[in-house]
Amino acid sequence: MELPFAEPYKIKMIEPIRRSSRQERERWIQDARYNLFNLRSDQVYIDLLTDSGTSAMSAAQWGAIMLGDESYAGASSYFKLKEAISEITGFPFFLPTHQGRAAENVLFSALVKEGDRVPGNAHFDTTKGHIEFRKAIAVDCTIDEAWDIGLNHPFKGNVDLAKLKKVLDERPAGKIPMVIITVTCNTAGGQPVSMENLKAVHALASSKGIPVIIDGARFAENAYFIKTREKGYEHKTIREIALEMFSYAEGMTMSSKKDALVNIGGFIGFRSEEMFRKATTFNIMFEGFITYGGMAGRDMNALAQGLFEGTEFDYLESRIRQVEYLGNRLKSMNIPVQYPIGGHAVFIDAIKLLPHVPRKEYVAQTLAVELFIEGGIRGAEIGTLMADRDPVTREDRFPNLELLRLAIPRRVYTQNHMDYVAAAFENLYARRNTIKRGYRIAWEAPIMRHFTLSLEKLQP
Numbered sequence: 181m182e183l184p185f186a187e188p189y190k191i192k193m194i195e196p197i198r199r200s201s202r203q204e205r206e207r208w209i210q211d212a213r214y215n216l217f218n219l220r221s222d223q224v225y226i227d228l229l230t231d232s233g234t235s236a237m238s239a240a241q242w243g244a245i246m247l248g249d250e251s252y253a254g255a256s257s258y259f260k261l262k263e264a265i266s267e268i269t270g271f272p273f274f275l276p277t278h279q280g281r282a283a284e285n286v287l288f289s290a291l292v293k294e295g296d297r298v299p300g301n302a303h304f305d306t307t308k309g310h311i312e313f314r315k316a317i318a319v320d321c322t323i324d325e326a327w328d329i330g331l332n333h334p335f336k337g338n339v340d341l342a343k344l345k346k347v348l349d350e351r352p353a354g355k356i357p358m359v360i361i362t363v364t365c366n367t368a369g370g371q372p373v374s375m376e377n378l379k380a381v382h383a384l385a386s387s388k389g390i391p392v393i394i395d396g397a398r399f400a401e402n403a404y405f406i407k408t409r410e411k412g413y414e415h416k417t418i419r420e421i422a423l424e425m426f427s428y429a430e431g432m433t434m435s436s437k438k439d440a441l442v443n444i445g446g447f448i449g450f451r452s453e454e455m456f457r458k459a460t461t462f463n464i465m466f467e468g469f470i471t472y473g474g475m476a477g478r479d480m481n482a483l484a485q486g487l488f489e490g491t492e493f494d495y496l497e498s499r500i501r502q503v504e505y506l507g508n509r510l511k512s513m514n515i516p517v518q519y520p521i522g523g524h525a526v527f528i529d530a531i532k533l534l535p536h537v538p539r540k541e542y543v544a545q546t547l548a549v550e551l552f553i554e555g556g557i558r559g560a561e562i563g564t565l566m567a568d569r570d571p572v573t574r575e576d577r578f579p580n581l582e583l584l585r586l587a588i589p590r591r592v593y594t595q596n597h598m599d600y601v602a603a604a605f606e607n608l609y610a611r612r613n614t615i616k617r618g619y620r621i622a623w624e625a626p627i628m629r630h631f632t633l634s635l636e637k638l639q640p
């Protein structure tokens with residue numbers, strides 16, 4: 181018998197979590213004004229709000245933290261990180277930032293101007309926020325298959341080359357500062373981009389002299405999918421695949437809080453010294469001097485170690501197969517999940533699951549609140565609340581899908597926790613037809629509203 185995969189690590193330190201009663205949870209979520217971001221973490225039993233910054237670090241990473249060099253300029257931790265980034269991504273120049281959106285802020289300050297178009301494959305929300313904040317427009321060129329939730333396509337994060345070509349043909353290259361490819365595509369459900377597609381996008385953009393920037397938050401998970409799904413890559417290592425992926429880009433932004441297995445941090449990678457120099461001024465203004473840029477030396481050390489651990493095949497296999505395990509459990513109970521299961525999260529189609537809740541009453545948020553009440557599980561709405569209002573008309577933007585995302589932190593939960601989540605869903609599924617009304621917004625911020633808004637429950 182072929183032996184099954186199992187986690188390539190054992191547990192050295194534990195952190196207690198507490199179960200609660202339904203009565204407690206009903207009170208807590210009301211006090212939180214039905215916004216799961218307002219809950220205290222000790223009110224949550226299994227926290228699947230995000231996989232960002234929630235990873236468990238290894239003994240080697242904690243050890244590296246003790247060796248951090250906190251010198252303002254020229255710290256050894258900076259050089260250690262520089263070497264790790266250049267070995268894993270191939271980018272010879274880099275700037276540290278305190279997290280991914282800071283990398284976007286710095287890079288876009290240097291490159292994006294009012295009236296620009298920035299095409300890509302379903303930009304992440306902070307990416308889009310930073311583009312729109314500069315009065316430029318993010319144009320989504322993802323393949324249509326991405327929005328057919330049950331369709332089995334191995335690379336739903338791919339760019340539709342015809343859509344991209346249309347955007348590039350419509351405007352002078354000077355009005356398109358970059359093409360951004362997000363790997364894996366978070367907004368499309370943690371779905372990967374194929375190597376073939378990365379290569380084709382790069383060829384098309386390069387023919388117009390437009391740089392490709394990879395949003396690499398989950399580049400290692402993307403490399404795992406290329407290895408396991410794309411012909412010709414089955415015998416390559418994750419690191420060989422990652423290097424080839426980045427070879428089709430002029431730069432990258434990185435939220436190290438995802439695949440690099442640290443709790444905070446980010447960076448920008450550059451192929452050209454000129455682009456690096458342009459961004460350097462903004463890094464010094466917004467983040468810090470170029471050899472620490474918003475990161476402590478100890479955190480740069482942990483990040484350098486995390487980049488190597490996060491690109492080990494055995495780790496990636498156990499991580500992605502755990503996500504798949506939960507997704508398949510839900511699928512076997514007829515819960516409408518996005519298929520194939522994405523790399524970092526399971527996405528549930530809230531409109532299919534709660535057919536009675538009107539679209540304008542925030543269906544995915546309604547499902548997220550119900551799951552919390554059912555089992556103390558915190559997921560995230562990826563729907564109309566997150567899609568925000570149209571910057572011009574100020575009307576709600578209804579995205580293609582209303583999704584509840586269950587993001588699985590890396591190296592944190594066990595298979596028993598996944599079984600608990602599946603059991604809570606079974607109970608919720610049984611009473612789905614009794615859920616008929618959703619919410620209305622009582623207060624919201626002018627941009628990125630989902631983090632801080634307050635909701636009011638609508639009475640049946």
Ligand SMILES: *Cc1c(COP(=O)(O)O)cnc(C)c1O
Nearest residue numbers: 279280281304306366397435437
């Ligand atoms: C998380 C994320 C970001 C932003 O990074 P932060 O570290 O949260 O600021 C950007 N792009 C993608 C694809 C992400 O997943």
